Amino acid sequence: MEEYQTDEDFKDENYAEKRLPRGEYENCTFENCVFANSDLSGTIFAECTFIDCDLSMAKLHKTTFREVKFKDCKLMGLHFDDCNDFLISFDFEACLLNFSIxxxxxxxxxxxxxxxxxxxxxxxxxxxxxxxxxxxxxxxxxxxxxxxxxxxxxxxxxxxxxxxxxxxxxxxxxxxxxxxxxxxxxxxx
Incomplete structure (x- = not known):
């Protein structure tokens, strides 16, 4: 069963240890969360905000990002080219995106x-x-x-x-x- 979360705040979570449940997240905020080396494949993020999060080297196979904002995030080595590109849209502020594609x-x-x-x-x-x-x-x-x-x-x-x-x-x-x-x-x- 896939998750559907809307208008939720996720704070200080470590998804490198326990996987973020696959599903759809709409208008959610992720603050100070760790997704480094995690598998976000197939997850949908719509109108979400990531603040001070680490997503470095996360797997993004068919991940959907629609109107997603990243602020003060570490996004190193991400293959954005593996994402679902339908309506893909981002906003990046003060982010570290080195070695991403x-x-x-x-x-x-x-x-x-x-x-x-x-x-x-x-x-x-x-x-x-x-x-x-x-x-x-x-x-x-x-x-x-x-x-x-x-x-x-x-x-x-x-x-x-x-x-x-x-x-x-x-x-x-x-x-x-x-x-x-x-x-x-x-x-x-």
């Missing part, structure tokens, strides 16, 4: 605010109109990525090849333009 996902209008996105793979994703505010994108992969109208003005450490990505109307600052020119081996002083 978002390949081939439609993530229009996604907000990344104050996040570390080191070695994250965005290959083939649609990030049009997304915002990367105050984000570290060291080693992030952008290949065949749609960044049209995306805002990267306050992002840093990114390398984006304009010939391999869609960048129409994307916004950059003068200070971070070097991230677009790296392939040309030129020096800007």
């Amino acid at each position: 978002f390949q081939q996902l439609k993530l229009k209008n996604t907000r990344f605010k104050g996040c570390k996105l080191v070695e994250v793979d965005f290959s083939g994703s649609d990030l049009s109109s997304s915002v990367f505010a105050d984000c570290d994108l060291s080693g992030a992969t952008f290949e065949n990525t749609n960044l049209e109208a995306a805002d990267l003005r306050s992002a840093w450490n990114f390398v984006i090849d304009p010939e391999k990505n869609k960048l129409a109307k994307a916004r950059f600052s003068k200070e971070n333009l070097l991230g677009l020119l790296g392939r040309y081996n030129i020096k800007v002083e």
Whole structure:
């Protein structure tokens, strides 16, 4: 029997030791919970908020995230590309997303605010109109990525090849333009 929880608050739970019951969670809040290395496969999260949680290396096979907010969470090494991509939508604030994979996902209008996105793979994703505010994108992969109208003005450490990505109307600052020119081996002083 699958769980159905709505408008519930889950606090200080360790789901690495005992599995979160598979089912649907709607408008729930998870605060200071540990999901590291746990199996969240097939679970549905709709309009949920995760605050100060650790989901690092969790299994996300066919997991559904619809209008889910993550704040101050550790989300390292997650394969978001394994999720159910129907109506997938996120908001990330002050999260650690290093080594996560978002390949081939439609993530229009996604907000990344104050996040570390080191070695994250965005290959083939649609990030049009997304915002990367105050984000570290060291080693992030952008290949065949749609960044049209995306805002990267306050992002840093990114390398984006304009010939391999869609960048129409994307916004950059003068200070971070070097991230677009790296392939040309030129020096800007």
